[in-house]
Amino acid sequence: MTTKRKDGINTRLAHIGNDPRAFYGFVNPPVVHASTVLFPDAETMKSHNQKYTYGTRGTPTTDALAEAMDELEGSAGTIIVPSGLAAVTVPLLAFLAAGDHVLIVDSVYGPTRRFADSMLKGFGVEVEYYDPHIGSGISALMKSNTKVVFTESPGSNTFEMQDIPAIAAVARQKGAIVMMDNTWATPVFFRPLEHGVDISIHAATKYPGGHSDVLLGTVSANENCWKRLHDAFITLGTCAGPDDVYQVLRGLRTMGVRLERHQESALEIAHWLEGQPGVAQVLHPALPSHPGYEIWKRDFSGASGLFSFVFTGGGDHEANAFLNALKFFGLGYSWGGFESLAVQVSLADRTIAKGNYPGPVIRLQIGLEDVEDLKADIANGLKAAGLG
Numbered sequence: 001m002t003t004k005r006k007d008g009i010n011t012r013l014a015h016i017g018n019d020p021r022a023f024y025g026f027v028n029p030p031v032v033h034a035s036t037v038l039f040p041d042a043e044t045m046k047s048h049n050q051k052y053t054y055g056t057r058g059t060p061t062t063d064a065l066a067e068a069m070d071e072l073e074g075s076a077g078t079i080i081v082p083s084g085l086a087a088v089t090v091p092l093l094a095f096l097a098a099g100d101h102v103l104i105v106d107s108v109y110g111p112t113r114r115f116a117d118s119m120l121k122g123f124g125v126e127v128e129y130y131d132p133h134i135g136s137g138i139s140a141l142m143k144s145n146t147k148v149v150f151t152e153s154p155g156s157n158t159f160e161m162q163d164i165p166a167i168a169a170v171a172r173q174k175g176a177i178v179m180m181d182n183t184w185a186t187p188v189f190f191r192p193l194e195h196g197v198d199i200s201i202h203a204a205t206k207y208p209g210g211h212s213d214v215l216l217g218t219v220s221a222n223e224n225c226w227k228r229l230h231d232a233f234i235t236l237g238t239c240a241g242p243d244d245v246y247q248v249l250r251g252l253r254t255m256g257v258r259l260e261r262h263q264e265s266a267l268e269i270a271h272w273l274e275g276q277p278g279v280a281q282v283l284h285p286a287l288p289s290h291p292g293y294e295i296w297k298r299d300f301s302g303a304s305g306l307f308s309f310v311f312t313g314g315g316d317h318e319a320n321a322f323l324n325a326l327k328f329f330g331l332g333y334s335w336g337g338f339e340s341l342a343v344q345v346s347l348a349d350r351t352i353a354k355g356n357y358p359g360p361v362i363r364l365q366i367g368l369e370d371v372e373d374l375k376a377d378i379a380n381g382l383k384a385a386g387l388g
Helices: 009-015 042-047 060-073 084-095 110-122 135-141 164-174 223-236 242-273 293-299 316-325 371-384
Strands: 077-081 101-105 126-130 146-152 177-181 199-203 217-221 279-283 306-311 341-344 361-365
Touching (some): 009 060, 009 242, 060 077, 077 084, 084 146, 084 177, 126 135, 135 164, 146 164, 164 177, 217 223, 242 279, 242 306, 242 371, 316 371
Parallel strands (some): 101 126, 101 146, 177 199
Antiparallel strands (some): 077 217, 199 217, 279 306, 306 361, 341 361
8 A cells, every 4th residue: 555755654554565455355465475486378487577486586475564664764675584684684795795895883783793704704895893973084984995884873782873964975975885774763763765875774573573573674775776685685595484574564553653652661761760879871862961862863753762871880790680680671682572671781892882881781672561660670670789
C-alpha cells in the first residue's frame, strides 16, 4: 500500500509493506518459504523474464519488508540480510577492494571493528579509525583511495554524536561513499539519506523486531549505490529466512508506539540518574548536558531507549555488584526489545574515543516496564555497589 510522507509515522507504519488486494484481501502478506520457483516454459526460464526466479533473489515476503523500509528510508532499494552484523559486512564488501582505504568511526559497534581488523585488512583494505567528533575535519584524513566513510551516530556504548551532514559533504566532494549504522534512531527518528548518507544500515533485530526473538538486518541505498549493493547481495547469497522477515514486518506495525514509550521512559530515567549519588555522568544525546546535544537536536526527531551512565569511581567489583543486584534489568547483550537490559561497557578496543571516565560505564536498555519500578531497581543496584 502506498503512503505519503506527510502521513503520520504510526499511520505509515500500519500500512506500508502490505497490499491486501494482491492477496485475496488478507491484511498481512503471506510467509513464502521458497527455494525453487517454476517457469511456465523454457523460453521464460532462459530469459528469467518473470518477477521471481529463485528463493535467494526475493519473494513476496522479503519484498514486503524491503518496500516498507524504502518508504521509511526514502531509498531506491533495500536488501534484507540474516543479522545486523551482515547488514554491516555486505555493503563494506560491496564497495571495498584490495588497495582501497576506509575510514571508520572509532566509536563503532565492536563486531564491525572486528570484521574490519580481520577480514577487510586480510583482503588488502587499509582501515583507519577517526574521532567521532571530527565533523568536516575528516577532510584531512581523506586519501585518493578512500572509498568509504563509515559512520555511526550516536556511537556504540558512549553515544558520541557525529556531524553527519558535514562528514557527508566532504565525502561526496572526495568521491567516497558514506555508510551509516542508524540502528539506535531507526528511520522514525533519523533518515540518513536525507542528510547526505548513501547507505543506511539497521540491525532490525532491535526496535523493528522489538521482542528479542529474531535476528535480521536491512541495508537501504540511494539510487547511485543501489545496483552495486544489490549485486553484492545476490553474489554473496546472504538472504534471510521468511519467518524472521515476517516477524520484523509485523514488528514495524507497533514500532512507533513502542519507540514513544522507550523514549519517554529512558529520558525520565536519564534525567533522574543525573541527580543520583555515585553517578558522574549520563551519556544520553537528548540530555542538554550531553556534548552532542545540539547535533542531536538539529538532526534527530527523537531518541530511543538506549544510553549509558558512568560511576563516580570504582571498578569491576562495583560494576558487578550493581549488575548482580538488579531485578528487572536482565544481564544480556542486544537491545530494542520489550525488556530492560544492563551491561558493563568495555572500551578496550578503541584507539581514539576512549573518554576520560572516572569509573565503570554501564549501558542501559530501557524497556516497557513501569518507570518507577526501573528507578527502584537502579537505586538498589547503586546501593549494592556502595554508590547509592
